Amino acid sequence: xxxxxxxxxxxxxxxxxxxxxxxxxxxxxxxxxxxxxxxxxxxxxxxxxxxxxxxxxxxxxxxxxxxxxxxxxxxxxxxxxxxxxxxxxxxxxxxxxxxxxxxxxxxxxxxxxxxxxxxxxxxxxxxxxxxxxxxxxxxxxxxxxxxxxxxxxxxxxxxxxxxxxxxxxxxxxxxxxxxxxxxxxxxxxxxxxxxxxxxxxxxxxxx
Amino acid sequence: xxxxxxxxxxxxxxxxxxxxxxxxxxxxxxxxxxxxxxxxxxxxxxxxxxxxxxxxxxxxxxxxxxxxxxxxxxxxxxxxxxxxxxxxxxxxxxxxxxxxxxxxxxxxxxxxxxxxxxxxxxxxxxxxxxxxxxxxxxxxxxxxxxxxxxxxxxxxxxxxxxxxxxxxxxxxxxxxxxxxxxxxxxxxxxxxxxxxxxxxxxxxxxxxxxxxxxxxxxxxxxxxxxxxxxxxxxxxxxxxxxxxxxxxxxxxxxxxxxxxxxxxxxxxxxxxxxxxxxxxxxxxxxxxxxxxxxxxxxxxxxxxxxxxxxxxxxxxxxxxxxxxxxxxxxxxxxxxxxxxxxxxxxxxxxxxxxxxxxxxxxxxxxxxxxxxxxxxxxxxxxxxxxxxxxxxxxxxx
Numbered sequence: 001x002x003x004x005x006x007x008x009x010x011x012x013x014x015x016x017x018x019x020x021x022x023x024x025x026x027x028x029x030x031x032x033x034x035x036x037x038x039x040x041x042x043x044x045x046x047x048x049x050x051x052x053x054x055x056x057x058x059x060x061x062x063x064x065x066x067x068x069x070x071x072x073x074x075x076x077x078x079x080x081x082x083x084x085x086x087x088x089x090x091x092x093x094x095x096x097x098x099x100x101x102x103x104x105x106x107x108x109x110x111x112x113x114x115x116x117x118x119x120x121x122x123x124x125x126x127x128x129x130x131x132x133x134x135x136x137x138x139x140x141x142x143x144x145x146x147x148x149x150x151x152x153x154x155x156x157x158x159x160x161x162x163x164x165x166x167x168x169x170x171x172x173x174x175x176x177x178x179x180x181x182x183x184x185x186x187x188x189x190x191x192x193x194x195x196x197x198x199x200x201x202x203x204x205x206x207x
Numbered sequence: 208x209x210x211x212x213x214x215x216x217x218x219x220x221x222x223x224x225x226x227x228x229x230x231x232x233x234x235x236x237x238x239x240x241x242x243x244x245x246x247x248x249x250x251x252x253x254x255x256x257x258x259x260x261x262x263x264x265x266x267x268x269x270x271x272x273x274x275x276x277x278x279x280x281x282x283x284x285x286x287x288x289x290x291x292x293x294x295x296x297x298x299x300x301x302x303x304x305x306x307x308x309x310x311x312x313x314x315x316x317x318x319x320x321x322x323x324x325x326x327x328x329x330x331x332x333x334x335x336x337x338x339x340x341x342x343x344x345x346x347x348x349x350x351x352x353x354x355x356x357x358x359x360x361x362x363x364x365x366x367x368x369x370x371x372x373x374x375x376x377x378x379x380x381x382x383x384x385x386x387x388x389x390x391x392x393x394x395x396x397x398x399x400x401x402x403x404x405x406x407x408x409x410x411x412x413x414x415x416x417x418x419x420x421x422x423x424x425x426x427x428x429x430x431x432x433x434x435x436x437x438x439x440x441x442x443x444x445x446x447x448x449x450x451x452x453x454x455x456x457x458x459x460x461x462x463x464x465x466x467x468x469x470x471x472x473x474x475x476x477x478x479x480x481x482x483x484x485x486x487x488x489x490x491x492x493x494x495x496x497x498x499x500x501x502x503x504x505x506x507x508x509x510x511x512x513x514x515x516x517x518x519x520x521x522x523x524x525x526x527x528x529x530x531x532x533x534x535x536x537x538x539x540x541x542x543x544x545x546x547x548x549x550x551x552x553x554x555x556x557x558x559x560x561x562x563x564x565x566x567x568x569x570x571x572x573x574x575x576x577x578x579x580x581x582x583x584x585x586x587x588x589x590x591x592x593x594x595x596x597x598x599x600x601x602x603x604x
Contacts, residue, residue: 019448025564029247033560036246059251 074136074151077129077168078176081183087174088189089148091124095140103133104140120192127173131157132166147187154179217355225311225359229494232555234273236493240559242269247563276486283482288388291479295386300480300487303379307495310372313365314501315427317357317511317544318518321536357511357544358427365425369502370411373457376495377403380459380466380476383488387479395475398570399459399466405577406456406463412585413449416592417506430510434517439507445588447507449581454499456577458492460558462565463573500554504547511547 014020036057060067069075079087091108107126111118134157140149153176160166177183245252256271257264287296362368377400384396420442421429433439440447456463467475477488504510515523520534534542568576 022561022565026560029560029564032249033243033246036249040246040251056249057246057251058249061251 074138075153075155079173080185088146091122094143098139098143101133101135103130127170221359233490233493237273280482280486285481290388292386295382299383300484304487304491306372306375307498310369312360315358316547319356321354384476392478395466406453409453409581413446416446416588433509438509458495461562462568465570500551504550511543513546
């Protein structure tokens with residue numbers, strides 16, 4: 001009914017002496033050894049991203065060979081530019097508010113008198129991110145209404161020698177390009193006074 | 208001095224060459240262990256240690272990692288457990304390292320270099336160099352003036368000295384285990400001592416079969432016999448397998464590395480040992496791999512003889528193919544020495560390969576294998592060899 005009789009595997013003489021098994025085992029190890037050695041000498045290794053599935057040496061020689069990051073990988077931050085080179089950031093402080101690690105410090109300032117954007121937008125005179133405190137969650141990118149901060153640099157934060165080097169100020173953040181190499185984004189930026197500006201203009205002032 | 212100055216100088220050079228070579232081979236074996244193991248396991252192994260000369264970085268495939276290990280060991284803190292036996296704790300690594308180095312004194316690493324008739328060393332050998340030659344300045348009793356045998360010791364005990372020194376290595380492991388104030392070390396030392404002793408017995412008994420065939424215990428005479436007849440592995444294949452197993456067990460390599468544990472008893476008998484002493488144990492183990500390979504090669508695989516090479520050159524006269532290629536004496540000696548080292552290295556690599564092929568044996572399996580399988584098998588080998596020799600000798604008359 002419920003019992004299955006399993007035959008105990010008998011050990012042959014060859015098994016007991018172990019010599020045949022040792023020889024077979026040595027065959028396996030020698031096969032791996034010579035294949036890997038030949039592969040290393042000839043420099044022929046399969047694609048490093050799929051090396052786990054193929055036979056052969058599975059080690060990546062970092063930093064000469066790197067595994068590609070996914071497309072949406074969150075690397076170090078960058079501040080995106082407008083066409084004239086100024087940051088898209090309007091110092092609304094939404095990213096620093098959203099940050100769970102409280103690693104963003106922004107000091108907002110008003111544009112000087114006579115500037116086209118005065119009264120519509122502010123600008124950050126200081127924009128500091130402490131990349132060591134950052135947990136790379138991406139909330140700042142989600143919170144930003146202006147597509148001003150992005151984490152699409154494709155560069156992870158490497159280890160440095162001292163804590164001070166991890167604090168990125170505005171100039172450093174603005175100098176990091178995105179993965180496509182540019183500092184701009186695909187989102188259009190409407191300047192105040194522009195006919196296509198969706199917000200209020202100087203005619204409809206609010207009191 | 209009973210023997211001349213030349214003899215002592217030659218001996219000093221040979222001793223230096225052997226010790227220097229062995230210790231360097233130990234360091235190279237460390238590299239081989241890491242890289243060969245990695246190659247077997249589908250990974251790369253350490254290959255980054257580099258030295259920068261003239262603005263160019265030389266990586267040397269990771270050989271410098273052994274040097275880096277040595278330097279690291281020298282700079283680490285040397286801490287001794289407070290309740291450890293001070294004297295025994297300190298001498299245990301020395302007792303473990305020195306015997307494998309010294310047991311190479313009887314192993315011949317090349318044919319005898321005759322240079323009585325110096326002109327014909329480089330030229331064609333017409334046999335005249337093998338006759339002793341009284342020279343003007345060389346004293347008659349200075350053996351080195353006429354020939355330099357490429358082994359250090361002329362002791363009549365030959366291979367018995369290898370057994371004696373191998374047994375001294377047991378003491379190192381036992382001392383280390385018992386003098387560290389640690390129960391795991393004690394267990395490791397116990398395992399090491401009993402395992403090494405058990406397999407010493409087998410090693411001795413298997414070689415008795417070879418003594419009966421070669422009619423000598425001196426290693427250079429064994430090589431000479433193998434040169435004029437066949438290699439030892441063809442006359443004593445069973446003894447070869449037994450001796451190989453016993454030698455691997457003696458050196459405590461995987462699959463017989465229960466004394467070292469590595470997953471059972473932390474690190475066995477060298478748990479409590481800090482850097483350089485631990486380095487001496489590790490170096491001793493790697494040097495033992497080499498010396499056991501050297502003994503196997505000498506007794507079973509013809510020592511320094513390249514197949515079909517005799518004193519005068521390469522002679523092949525079988526199966527209808529005849530090829531006689533006369534070499535100069537120096538060429539014969541060099542080929543002999545190189546062949547010996549190549550064979551030794553191949554066997555060391557084989558032991559390294561076996562390390563990653565077989566899982567570790569359980570300790571009771573090791574003891575059972577030693578006493579209940581290998582010991583009777585070696586006795587059977589002695590009986591069978593004796594019977595065969597009796598038949599051969601009686602049929603020859």
